[in-house]
Amino acid sequence: MQTVTGLYDNHHDAKAVVEQLEDAGISSSDISIAGRGDEGGETYAGEGATAGAGVGAVVGGTGGLLAGLGMLAIPGVGPVVAAGWLAATAAGAAAGAVAGGAAGGLIGSLTSSGVDEDDAHVYAEGVRRGSTVVSARVEDEQADVARSIINDNAPVDLEARRSMYREEGWDRFDEKSPDFTEEELARERDRVRDYRPL
Template identity: 40%
Template sequence: MSSSVICTANTRQTESIIRNLKDAGFQGNDISVLMADQAQTRDFAYEKNTKAPEGATAGAGTGLVIGGTLGWLAGIGLLAIPGLGPFIAAGPIMAALSGAAVGGTLGGLTGALIGMGLPEIEAKLYESKVKAGNSLISVQSEDSNECERARIIFERAGAKDISKVGELSAQPVILNDA
């Protein structure tokens, strides 16, 4: 059964978490990141010292170039979520949110998180954290040991609201709520 470990983090923590997940051997297509499109996020997403137009995507009309730390994640791009604004997203959540953004569904992020198996109240908590400027990071795996390794990486980086949710589960397991 596929499970996901989810957390919220600030920009500095997000950078550390993504690097540590990569160094630990996690695959970019199993990691989702969602962050508000803000100046600090752009600075994090674009590292001038990289030579990475190969994983870079330009945001329509914004001049945003995403590369560097996020460049190896799958499906990275810029999207607008109705009622929330512009976001940088990567990984499996990008596909879920793209459909929600295009369709203009109510609570695009909340709906995508509910689709991942989170109860509505938890999904709304994560949405409020993202609205407040935090990143949402998720690692999906078939292996419970992999989920545990991801949880430890999240914890060591100081991430908040760490939850584990199974594909068939309607109840997340709150691992910390600091």
């Protein structure tokens, strides 16, 4: 079993990746998506889906995993639209309110599935700053297909993003960080779009 993960600055790209993974025969139960929602502020949480409630809300006319998108709150990240195994673990950690629970939820579920811990911190910080993470747990024979789908849909260059964050003094995801406001998210999305490495 392998875990293949990508970070996307465009929420629509991330949703397209989920649909392509499902179309390739990867089970919805092995795919996760978590992000701050669309750049225009639209979310996919159904009526009655509240922060911390998990991912059970059925919404919209979408099938597969995307039909189960719901809202949850992750300390240090804020409200996210999420579905899948990664979201369920993060929701459980947040609901448990244990010290370091958010990192244990988001970062811990990625690392326990084989994602490098340093990369998991960049993924979590990316979600905090408005990006969307897609992760698929796949059998070895499906790994190349999943990797190809993730890489063919304009994922963030993780090394470049890590460098950008470190240029401003960032070291690791911190669940005690304040949530980004909508204005800060908009500025961050503009900044990453225009970023050029030093």
